[in-house]
Amino acid sequence: GAGVSQTPSNKVTEKGKYVELRCDPISGHTALYWYRQSLGQGPEFLIYFQGTGAADDSGLPNDRFFAVRPEGSVSTLKIQRTERGDSAVYLCASSAGGLNTEAFFGQGTRLTVV
């Protein structure tokens, strides 16, 4: 596809359940970012991948959150034992290189924990 694709677009889950959010970056983009956007807030950094490795995971809020990118393309954000406070839009972005290259964002996954 032409852009960054995130699936599902919406996810409703019960408190305590496990969820996986998927990001398909633009083909050939080595850098991949996950952000979380709560209502009325700007995107908040979660984790950054360069290739297969997590170069910076300082934004993950706690050990319930984990992300992988095993082949350096698709990434999955995993949330265990979801809490109502995890409800937000989760955004994925990819870029061809560092921050001097444009980061392209997906439309996000809206996660609602009930």
Added chain:
Amino acid sequence: AQSVTQPDIHITVSEGASLELRCNYSYGATPYLFWYVQSPGQGLQLLLKYFSGDTLVQGIKGFEAEFKRSQSSFNLRKPSVHWSDAAEYFCAVAGTDKLIFGTGTRLQVFP
């Protein structure tokens, strides 16, 4: 620590009026600065960016922004707003390896 402040949560303008959205940043070195726009149901789209050189940068959709180091500001401007410009606007600064966003300014445009 790097941070971005957007003092205006919500701005309303009439179509055809000029627009200025404020952005102040905190960053120790020369910053990379960005403006993104987010329309309902859409992803973030880059409007323009500043890395170095000319402090007045031109972007898409007729937007421009001016970097003022002395004021730690990177305000976004447009001479004449169109109804389709109604959206949420985010200013961002590049940290060591990630973008740090402000809380955004919601722009409403009246006909």
